[in-house]
Amino acid sequence: MKVLVTGASGWIGSATLPRLVARGHEVVATARSDSSATTLSTAGVTVVRADLEDPESMTRAAEGCDAVIHLAYHHDFTQIDRAAEMDRSVLEGFAEALAGSGSPLLVASGVLGVAQEGLARESDPQTGPFARSHTATWVTTLSDRGIQPVLMRFPPTVHGRGDVGFLRRFVEAASSRGTAAYVDEGQTRWSAVHRDDAADLIVKVVERPTESRVHAVGEEGVSMRDIAEAIGVSLGIPTVSISRDQAQAEMGFLGMLMTVDASASSEHTQRVYDWRPEGPILLEDVRNGAYLDPA
Ligand SMILES: NC(=O)c1ccc[n+]([C@@H]2O[C@H](COP(=O)([O-])OP(=O)(O)OC[C@H]3O[C@@H](n4cnc5c(N)ncnc54)[C@H](OP(=O)(O)O)[C@@H]3O)[C@@H](O)[C@H]2O)c1
Incomplete structure (x- = not known):
């Protein structure tokens, strides 16, 4: 074609x-x-x-x-x-x-x-x-x-080594704050x-x-708390809970996004296309430092 x-x-x-x-x-x-x-x-x-x-x-x-x-x-x-x-x-x-x-x-x-x-x-x-x-x-x-x-x-x-999307911006925000933050209980989930x-x-x-x-x-939903903890491990900094207001005041659009659930299924897609995501999964990528290299 x-x-x-x-x-x-x-x-x-x-x-x-x-x-x-x-x-x-x-x-x-x-x-x-x-x-x-x-x-x-x-x-x-x-x-x-x-x-x-x-x-x-x-x-x-x-x-x-x-x-x-x-x-x-x-x-x-x-x-x-x-x-x-x-x-x-x-x-x-x-x-x-x-x-x-x-x-x-x-x-x-x-x-x-x-x-x-x-x-x-x-x-x-x-x-x-x-x-x-x-x-x-x-x-x-x-x-x-x-x-x-x-x-x-x-x-x-859509993660991996070299990604400059939202995950990298979370890592950069954590690095400059000195803490990896999630909002409230951190139960908001993102697919990945x-x-x-x-x-x-x-x-x-x-x-x-x-x-x-x-x-x-590939993954239906990874909690913001788990993401923040993985970022904390990769940067060697503590993980903290912050309020919604604090997230928006300190991180603007990114802080707002942290509060939006984006969990999703691919059950139908996987079945129709016989597609089996092989990873690595998001937390593995983050913990293994995929976001620490310069982009
Ligand atoms: N990456 C994610 O996590 C993610 C998540 C959800 C949806 N998406 C969607 O998936 C698609 C691909 O994402 P991506 O992350 O691969 O995007 P990306 O890395 O930001 O790349 C964007 C591409 O669009 C081209 N482009 C930008 N402005 C253009 C213009 N005015 N005219 C022609 N080309 C232009 C860029 O070309 P240059 O090389 O010339 O800059 C680049 O090739 C996008 O529609 C994005 O919104 C991505």
Whole structure:
């Protein structure tokens, strides 16, 4: 298959590319900078220049492809609506390029905010208040245009050595505070997946896009208290409980996120795709210092 991967230079994309190449797919990867283009060109893929800010460049990249794996995203939490608008325009272009072909369009999303209570499941629609959730809901309607849309929902932490996501920010916050903090009893739980397991699943899904929502979830829920304790062990600092107000005052957005449950199931995904996450699990990665190396 000729597969377009956007965000190919990113954390998840860079683990996905070699797996696609190893499976014999012809991979086209988007890059928006010279440095990304140079890195990608060593991975045995065709590099095309495209930017989310220029949706037509993305549409052109998708033309003639048999599948699109859309991982690029403008991660600026001060511009949440603008990022979602750009994403929607790019996805409109992909829908145009793939219309009527029956081709898979995999779109990265998250489990955060999917369930109001308990485990988020694949059958749950995206109901969160954010513009990205609206896009996610709309993506699943693209089957009307003769496309196989798949919402790939990732846990808030796709972890591993080199990850610069939320876990690294927790570790950095703990390091500068001198204590690893959790809120109240620390019972809020986050689902998690190792990056390699997530990349293995993406390849399985693009090759057999039968489901409209897939959960790339390796662990259903790891408590914030356990995460803080593992961070404390890795940094050699004490673990403490803080209040919600203190978390938000001292850690802002990150402090707020610590209070949001993001537990999720991947029971359906594991069964349909015969996908068995092999880890390492999140706490192992944290305790073993995966977040202590410079990124
Ligand atoms: N990692 C996680 O824990 C996690 C959790 C939940 C959901 N997700 C979602 O999964 C997807 C992949 O995540 P990731 O962690 O791999 O992301 P990442 O490491 O931050 O990489 C983002 C990618 O998007 C590209 N990009 C950013 N702005 C762009 C623009 N204006 N035009 C074109 N490309 C642009 C970047 O290219 P450059 O190299 O040019 O910067 C990079 O390749 C994202 O949609 C993310 O929101 C990730």
